[in-house]
Amino acid sequence: MNEDIPNTFVTKGLTKVYGEGPAAVHALRGVDLEIPRGEIVVLLGPSGSGKSTLLNIIGGLDRASDGVALFEDQDLTAMSDRALTRYRRDHVGFVFQFYNLMPSLTARENVELVTEIADDPMDVDEALRLVGLGERMDHFPAQMSGGEQQRVAIARAVAKNPTVLFCDEPTGALDSKTGRAVLHVLNDVNAKLGATVMIVTHAAATAAMAHRVIHFADGAIRRVETNETRLSPDEIAW
Numbered sequence: 001m002n003e004d005i006p007n008t009f010v011t012k013g014l015t016k017v018y019g020e021g022p023a024a025v026h027a028l029r030g031v032d033l034e035i036p037r038g039e040i041v042v043l044l045g046p047s048g049s050g051k052s053t054l055l056n057i058i059g060g061l062d063r064a065s066d067g068v069a070l071f072e073d074q075d076l077t078a079m080s081d082r083a084l085t086r087y088r089r090d091h092v093g094f095v096f097q098f099y100n101l102m103p104s105l106t107a108r109e110n111v112e113l114v115t116e117i118a119d120d121p122m123d124v125d126e127a128l129r130l131v132g133l134g135e136r137m138d139h140f141p142a143q144m145s146g147g148e149q150q151r152v153a154i155a156r157a158v159a160k161n162p163t164v165l166f167c168d169e170p171t172g173a174l175d176s177k178t179g180r181a182v183l184h185v186l187n188d189v190n191a192k193l194g195a196t197v198m199i200v201t202h203a204a205a206t207a208a209m210a211h212r213v214i215h216f217a218d219g220a221i222r223r224v225e226t227n228e229t230r231l232s233p234d235e236i237a238w
């Protein structure tokens with residue numbers, strides 16, 4: 001993390017076109033964006049409006065067609081594949097709707113998969129305690145509820161001490177109680193570790209816990225709001 005740079009991400013004219021000619025899909029149509037360091041940012045918008053595409057590009061999983069995406073002072077759009085892989089490994093944690101845990105490994109071993117290759121990892125037990133699974137470290141995914149599995153996935157993502165945590169529909173498969181518990185964990189990760197947290201969701205009420213809310217439509221940003229007061233996940237109407 002470079003403390004002298006106020007924004008984790010800056011994008012200028014970020015454009016993504018899938019396919020060519022009449023079949024071309026304009027997923028991002030020139031997105032200009034600033035994501036300040038250490039914020040929780042929620043991205044809202046209709047299905048197909050480009051939210052995941054943006055996350056994938058600034059998360060180093062996909063390439064832009066045009067425009068610039070800066071992470072701190074590094075231009076992701078100019079990086080080699082190798083540099084992009086290193087960026088992901090050193091700085092980025094991902095949490096998806098489906099947890100992608102290894103079924104044959106315990107919670108602790110799933111997290112160790114990441115800490116073994118990370119530069120400056122957290123202690124594995126500490127990461128599992130942070131998500132409230134201190135007592136479940138030796139359990140396998142099949143022995144856990146959906147919310148618990150998602151918390152293992154979050155522990156795995158945060159254990160490498162990421163600069164930024166990307167969450168694509170992190171509560172999409174969860175009931176309201178477990179969804180809230182997962183949002184609490186994301187709040188804690190932001191507050192205690194200082195990670196910038198970006199959440200794509202269809203659960204619009206989640207926006208109340210964010211510092212900043214970005215509304216997407218048709219591959220472009222329509223509106224950015226900042227919340228003067230933020231709600232705790234407990235106060236969010238589901």
Ligand SMILES: Nc1ncnc2c1ncn2[C@@H]1O[C@H](COP(=O)(O)OP(=O)(O)OP(=O)(O)O)[C@@H](O)[C@H]1O
Pocket residue numbers: 018019025026027045046047048049050051052053054
């Ligand atoms: N690999 C791909 N090839 C072709 N088109 C794609 C690809 N990925 C996404 N798209 C298209 O790009 C547009 C933006 O998709 P994206 O997944 O970013 O939207 P989204 O806002 O995240 O949607 P959702 O809320 O449904 O996840 C959509 O029209 C989608 O069909």
